[in-house]
Amino acid sequence: xxxxxxxxxxxxxxxxxxxxxxxxxxxxxxxxxxxxxxxxxxxxxxxxxxxxxxxxxxxxxxxxxxxxxxxxxxxxxxxxxxxxxxxxxxxxxxxxxxxxxxxxxxxxxxxxxxxxxxxxxxxxxxxxxxxxxxxxxxxxxxxxxxxxxxxxxxxxxxxxxxxxxxxxxxxxxxxxxxxxxxxxxxxxxxxxxxxxxxxxxxxxxxxxxxxxxxxxxxxxxxxxxxxxxxxxxxxxxxxxxxxxxxxxxxxxxxxxxxxxxxxxx
Numbered sequence: 001x002x003x004x005x006x007x008x009x010x011x012x013x014x015x016x017x018x019x020x021x022x023x024x025x026x027x028x029x030x031x032x033x034x035x036x037x038x039x040x041x042x043x044x045x046x047x048x049x050x051x052x053x054x055x056x057x058x059x060x061x062x063x064x065x066x067x068x069x070x071x072x073x074x075x076x077x078x079x080x081x082x083x084x085x086x087x088x089x090x091x092x093x094x095x096x097x098x099x100x101x102x103x104x105x106x107x108x109x110x111x112x113x114x115x116x117x118x119x120x121x122x123x124x125x126x127x128x129x130x131x132x133x134x135x136x137x138x139x140x141x142x143x144x145x146x147x148x149x150x151x152x153x154x155x156x157x158x159x160x161x162x163x164x165x166x167x168x169x170x171x172x173x174x175x176x177x178x179x180x181x182x183x184x185x186x187x188x189x190x191x192x193x194x195x196x197x198x199x200x201x202x203x204x205x206x207x208x209x210x211x212x213x214x215x216x217x218x219x220x221x222x223x224x225x226x227x228x229x230x231x232x233x234x235x236x237x238x239x240x241x242x243x244x245x246x247x248x249x250x251x252x253x254x255x256x257x258x259x260x261x262x263x264x265x
Contacts, residue, residue, distance in 0.1 A: 001149040003177065003257045006056070007249040009049045011071050011158075011181055011219035014056050017150060020113045022061045023083075024155055024179065024218070026076035028053055034069035040189040043069050044224035050252030053079055061111055061119075062086035064100075065126060065157030065181075066140040070223050085111060087121050089139035103141065106171060119147040124168045126159035129196040144172045151176030151257075154213070158185070160195045162205045169210060177257055178213040180206060183220030184228040200233045207242045214257050216247045 006014040011025035027049065034043040053059075053075075062083040064072055072080065072092075080086055086100040087109065093102030101109055103123035111119045126140040142157040154168065154175045169175055184199030197219060198206065207215050215237075217230050230248045237246045249255055 001151075003151065003153075004254055005179070005216055005247070005249065005257060006051070006254040007218055007251050008051050008056065009047060009251040010045075010222040011065070012049060012076075013179065013216075013218050013249075014059075015145075015153065015155075015179070017113070017119070018115065020061070020115075020119070021056070021059050022063060022145070023056065023059050023079075024063050025065055025071040025157075026053075026062060026079040027071065027073045027222075028075035028079060029073040034073070036069075041187045041225075045070070045073070045222060046224055047222040047251070060084060060113070061121075063121070063143050063155055064088035064092060065142065065155075066128075066138065067092050067095075068158070070225075071158065071219075087123065087143065089123075089141045091139045105141070113147075117148045117150075119145060119150065121145055122172060124154075124172065125164050126157035127161035127164050128158045129160050130194045142168070144168065144175075146172070153177045153179065154210070155179045156181050156198070158197050158219075160197055160199075160202065162198075162202050162209065165206045166209050175210045175213045177216065178206065178210050179216045179218060181219035182217040182228070182230065182233065183223075183226030185219075185223075185225050186227060187225055200228045200236050203233060204236055204240055204242060207237065207245055213245070214247055214259070215242075215245050216249070216257065218249075221251060 004016045015022040030048040090102030108122040122144045124142045126142040145153040185197040
């Protein structure tokens, strides 16, 4: 089985499993501002997608971690609504059609690929910052993908907790590929600027826990609230002996995911 990853930008990536194409958190709007109702912050998108919805077609499955504008923007919502099959949180699914399925933590569903192989999608927890923020953020999900001739793939969603990742591997089994939403997102107005997604030090801690996994960081570009870059992550991983586990992509770039320990960082 060949797995390629294309970074569209922000949290949006295309995972291609031998032609079965999965899109994470669709965001296709141009740059702009998003005022957050009930929160003292404004999200600022600094760059549009490197690829359009038409350029990444065909898409067989969409994974939407939650409904924040930097994870599911206006065009992304239309993309999700028109998708063939999608998984998200139960709350978000209620606002879309029957083809969008809501999964609770550790609930699973299956999808049959065109080659007849079955892919299992399991929703997993995602802790989007400290408790004070969780009360405002609503439901957030990560996903674990598994199946015949397929590495176990973890898509973190907006998770900032290393402990949550350890729990997920314990419950779901060894992770072969970890698509981590990174960037150390945060706002000084929320929880004293606490990380809302994995910072680089936390991503390194995750890499140590997921000892067999290739680490693919995304959601660290195209928005003003990201405070750390994947270039800085690369330096940190290399300095700590994990550089060969890291696969860093620029928006618009596609790479084949190698076995763990052989990534070109």
